[in-house]
Amino acid sequence: MRILLVEDDDMIAEAVSLALRDHAYAVDRISDGLAVSGTLQHSDYQAVLLDLGLPGRDGLEVLRRLRLAGQRLPVIIITARDAVEDRIAGLDYGADDYLIKPFDLNELLARLRAVIRRQGGQASPLLSNGDVTLDPATREAGRGKVRVVLSAREFALLQALLLNPGHILTRHELEERIYGWNEEVESNAVDFLIHGVRRKLGADVIRNVRGTGWRVERR
Numbered sequence: 098m099r100i101l102l103v104e105d106d107d108m109i110a111e112a113v114s115l116a117l118r119d120h121a122y123a124v125d126r127i128s129d130g131l132a133v134s135g136t137l138q139h140s141d142y143q144a145v146l147l148d149l150g151l152p153g154r155d156g157l158e159v160l161r162r163l164r165l166a167g168q169r170l171p172v173i174i175i176t177a178r179d180a181v182e183d184r185i186a187g188l189d190y191g192a193d194d195y196l197i198k199p200f201d202l203n204e205l206l207a208r209l210r211a212v213i214r215r216q217g218g219q220a221s222p223l224l225s226n227g228d229v230t231l232d233p234a235t236r237e238a239g240r241g242k243v244r245v246v247l248s249a250r251e252f253a254l255l256q257a258l259l260l261n262p263g264h265i266l267t268r269h270e271l272e273e274r275i276y277g278w279n280e281e282v283e284s285n286a287v288d289f290l291i292h293g294v295r296r297k298l299g300a301d302v303i304r305n306v307r308g309t310g311w312r313v314e315r316r
Contacts, residue, residue, distance in 0.1 A: 098213065098253055099123040099141060099274050103133055103156070104148045104175070109198070113146065113175075116202040121236060121249035121256075122209075123277040130154030134162065141273040142170060143213055146205075149176040149187070157190055164191035171212040175200065210234065226262035227316025229302055231255055238298060245297045250275055254290045255313075258303065263315035265306050287311075 100117055104110040105128040114124045127136055131153035133145075149156035160172060173194045174187045187195045193212040196205060210233050214222065224231040230239045236252040238245055247255060257266060257274040266274075268287050275290070276282050283289075291303050291311060303311050 098143050098256055099125070099277065100209070101133075101136060101140075101142045101145045102126040103130070103145065103151065103159070104128065105151055106148070109175075112202065113205070116206065119249075120206055121252045123253070123275055123280070125278045128152070130156060130159045133159050134166070137163075137168065137170065141270065143216075143274070144171040144173065144209060146173050146175050146209075147192075149174060149178055149183075157186060160187070160190045160192060169216075171216045173205075173208060173212060175205070207234075224256060224259040226259055226313050229255070229259065229298060229313065231259055238294075240298045240302065243298060247297070248293065251290050251293050251297075254287070255294055255303075258311065258313045262313050265310045265312045267310040270310070 098121065100122050102110060102113060102124055104113065104126065110126050110128070114126060117124045125136070125140065127133065128151070130151035147156050147160060151159070156174065156176065160174070163172070171193045172191065173196060174192045175196050175198060176183070177198045179197045184195050193215070194208050196208060210222070222232070222234065224233065228240060231252070233256065236247050236249070238247050238255060253275045254271060257271060271287050272282050295302055303313060305311055
């Protein structure tokens with residue numbers, strides 16, 4: 098799961114990025130509001146964490162332009178602006194949630210899981226294709242009587258597939274969801290992660306579509 102963090106405060110950005118990576122998210126960070134639109138055009142993200150007091154272009158204007166352009170990506174505003182009028186404006190401009198600084202990182206993670214879940218049309222906190230279940234809060238996967246805790250990147254891979262059951266994801270699409278800008282990706286990294294998930298949950302849990310990619314079946 099890949100997140101774009103738009104935050105000009107280095108200390109906050111470092112703390113949020115570390116918390117996200119510890120919970121199996123890939124994170125790219127930019128600090129200028131003018132760079133948001135172009136960044137979203139060139140990478141595949143599942144959500145945006147957006148500060149409001151940005152150089153270049155204010156976060157509310159960034160959000161307004163994204164929504165006018167038809168961008169439906171979940172956006173959580175993270176800001177020190179705590180006035181009711183600011184919160185109303187943020188939500189009316191198209192934010193999916195609004196979190197006031199200073200905030201608890203665990204609350205941010207919970208809100209992020211919630212907006213991604215809604216974006217995928219999921220009501221349950223668990224992801225499932227009818228065969229495998231995955232708990233984003235704990236990284237625990239289950240199949241039949243088997244219960245295992247996945248590594249961060251194994252979790253990110255299986256989550257990407259379970260968010261699109263029956264849909265084939267290519268190697269590039271999986272790499273986009275698992276790795277951030279500054280992370281080196283070895284040529285066999287996806288194969289290694291798939292092998293790890295299969296070893297824990299069964300060889301047929303992830304299907305290979307020869308010459309195309311991988312998928313989990315929709316049961």
